[in-house]
Structures are given as C-alpha cells and as structure tokens.
Amino acid sequence: FDEDYLDPDSDINKMGRALALGGELDDFTASLKDTFTTPGSQWQYVSIDTHVIGMVVRGATGRSVTDLLSEKIITPMGLEHAPYYVTDGAGVAFVLGGLNLTTRDYARMGQMFLQNGRYNGQQIVPADWIAASTAPSAPTAEGQIGYGYQWWIPQGATEGEFMARGVYGQYIYINRADGVVIATNAADRKFREAGVSDQNIAIFRQISAALGGT
Template structure:
C-alpha cells in the first residue's frame, strides 16, 4: 500500500512539475490568451484599448525625424443638442472635429487623454487601402483584376484561389467566414486567438477552404479579406506592410507620436485592425485623405485612387450602406461623404464639400445593436452641418 501511495505521489509530483515547466515555457502565450478573453470586459475595455501593446506582440511605426504636421485650433463652437447624451450612450472616449484644417472641437472622455494611442480596429483597413493605391501607382501591382494567388501563392488551392484583388478590396471574395464577435467559436474570434497565441495569420487564411458564392457576386464583410490584401502587398514588394506604411504614409505625415501595429507570431502586421495612434494622429491621416491625398505640397496618396476607392463599387444590397475599396459610404451620401469604421465605435468621418473630418474613438460594447451605426453617422452629419 505504501509503495502504491509513493508511486501515485511521484506521478502527481511529475505532473505538477510538467505543468510548471509548460506554464513558464508558454507564459507569454497564456498571458496573451487571457488578455484576449478579457479584452472587451466592461471593467477593462477602456484601459485595454489604450494599451494594446501590453497584451499583444507589436511592431513600431516610427514618426520619423520630420516636422510635426501642425493642427491649429480654430474658433470653438457649441456641439449640437443631443451630443452629450450620444457621447455617454456610445461610450465615446475621444471626439475631434476639424474644419478647413483647423481643430474646432477636441475632448477626451472616460479617463482617456490626448497622449493615448487608441486601437483603430477596422479603421486600419482604410489605411491599407491608401497604401495599396500608392503601390498601384508605383507599378508594384499590375492590375486589380489579377488573381490574389499571383502575389500570394500560399493561397493556391484555398477558398481564395479564383478571387481577384478587386474582389478582396470590395469584400466580395465569396469566402465563408463567420464575423460574429459575440460567438466564441466564430472565425473572427478564432483568428483573434491565433494572434494572441503567436500563430501566423497567413496559415489561418490558407486554412479557409469554403466559399458560399462565386467571387464578385455578393458583398459580405469578411475581415480576413484585408489580411489577404496584406499578403498581396508583401508578395508584390517583398517588404513588410509596417515598413511600407511608415515610409510612404507615416513619416511624410509628420505625426506627433510613434504608432504601432499589433502583429502575429511571425511579426506580420495585423492589417485588418491593429493600428494604434493618438486621436490627433488619426486626424492627420484623415486631413490628408480629405485633401485628396495631398499634404504640405506632397501628393502622398494618388487623388485618383482615393476617388476610386471611396466610390461604392462593391455589390452591396440596394438601400444598404455602400462599400468601396476598404471604405464605407453611408446611405444617402452626397459626393465626398464617406468614412472609415471600426468595431466598438472607432470612426473617421469625411465631408469633403464642408472641409470636415471627424475622429471618434470609443469602447461601445453595444456597437452591434440595431441602428447604432446609423445613429453615429447621423450624429457626425449633424455636427458637420452645424459648423
């Protein structure tokens, strides 16, 4: 009996030791997974969205040595009636309103500050679109109608084999992908765990093998499509998206702070949602786009590309919000009205005829409720029209 107990005790001690060894070996991965599982919790979401580098692997986007793009303050104005309630209801963390290159309103909420580098979520998709337009103009990519596998051969034989670059820019790849943020086992949440555990998103994209329609037939928001755009960029240039974005957009813009990308385990930028900048630096990008890609006498993004990319070319349903090349076009939009949008309340709204850019960041855990996006857009329109 004593021999048996000693044997059992020895086995238990060995298992405990093994668990300790694995825990130490995988400590960072376990910590990141725990961070993902609590990333959107009510008590942590505001802090987390300003400190993504505490929980994930990242790569810096240095601002460079150039002069800072000054954002002068213009005359202040009273926000329209109902704005305060909207700020509270939507858990807005910052709101910055610019007109004609001047800040007309700037405020930070829920304990955030101007120095916070806030997570972009899918606003990052529009940055990648701008970079893509630069590379197209430089001749790195031959045609939007090229198949993605021409530049991303890893996707041969997958659900993306047959899709064109235009298809993925339009979110019309036809690839089956579950974007339900509330379902723990959805594709979007499985992808998040890949990033947290140091996996590779290229492998994740290559693991998708189902389609629900032919490419180009139907619009369906599929965030992994944006990662495929990143694969195309890397394949066409043999450079990282982070380096290209820094060289061609970040440094020429003269940001006030370095930014950073969340990355996967291979150091590949999380291009579909991993940018982190201050609210003012999001506004600097927005002002450049508002000016049709020009800043300080330099054409950073081709004006023709911006016009093409914000045109609602995707096969969306009639009467629904439109989509271009990683940009949103609201229902009933007038010419020059479009936006970048990310989950939990991240927006850059544009009204070119009025010279208005509005940046809003948030931690809105009810962002998927019916009518929330429409309410946000109407608030931005009301603010722009009140200037």
C-alpha cells in the same frame, strides 16, 4: 468567415485564440477553405479579405507593410506619435486591424483624404486613387451602406462624404463639402445593435453641418 465579435465560436475569435497561442495570421488565413457563395457573385465584408490584400502587397514588393506604410504615408505626413502595430507570432503586422494611432493622428489621416491625398504641401496618395477608393463601387444591397476600396459610403451620402469604420464604434468621418473630418476612438460593445451605426452617422452629419454651415 464569421465575423461576430461577440460569439466565442466565430472565426474572428478563433483567429484571436490562434494568435494568442503564437500562431501566424498567414497560416490561419490559408486554412480557410469554405465559401458561402460563388466567388464574385455577392459582396460581403469580412476583415480576413483585408489581410489577404496585405499578403499580396508583401508578396509583390518583398517588403513588410509597416516599412511601406512608414515610407509612403507615416513619415511624409509627420504624425505626432509613432504608430503601434499588433503583430502575429512571426512578428508580421496585421492589415485587417491593429494599427494603433492617437485620435489626432487618425484625424490627420482623414484630413489627408479630405484634401484629395495632399498633406504637408505634398501629394502623398494619388488623387485618382482617392476618388476611386471612396466611390461606392461594391455591389452592396440596395438601400444599404455603400463600400469602396476599404472605405464606407453612408446611405444618402453627398459628394465627398465617406468614412472608415472599425469594430466597437471607431470612425474617421469625412465630409468634403463641409470641410470637416471627425475621428473617434471607442469601445462600444453595442456597436452592432440595430440603429447604432445610423445614429452615429446622424450625429456626425449634424456636427459637420454645424461646422461647415451646410
């Protein structure tokens, strides 16, 4: 799955065209047959894998991801504004992206993870899942950014430092030692250029240190 957003012939842009014509993301996902290596032998992030997780969740529960997210996360947290979901031709919400929240509500999600899954006085996500999901468990290349269960772990991360990272430079950065959460929405077409991500992380760390005093 070629995820070069700036290449019109990449798989991610073929997916976009299929959906623009009313296609279903499940069908597009199931049509992908090629592999670049033996399964389990190499790690590579691709968004379509996250959609597969969504397919599994829907199949296991018999419920939509939006209903589950509303019941388990959105309603207990009490966000300021209702989320807006991008959906395919069948009305099925994306899981690989397309969850639109205000920046303040993205920050609330980060705050909940900062607090080990607690928010509004209740345990919304189990603390052991928070710990497992934010640990660098994926076999990424040495010296490269780490990855857990849908969370990124920067190079040289301190204990409790992790982030969500989206296309075009969107982030939820969490630094538990400093007690800091930084959420950014962005539209940076140069987000994949060399050094841009490292620069963003360096800025987050400087802000975090200034606020947290470390």
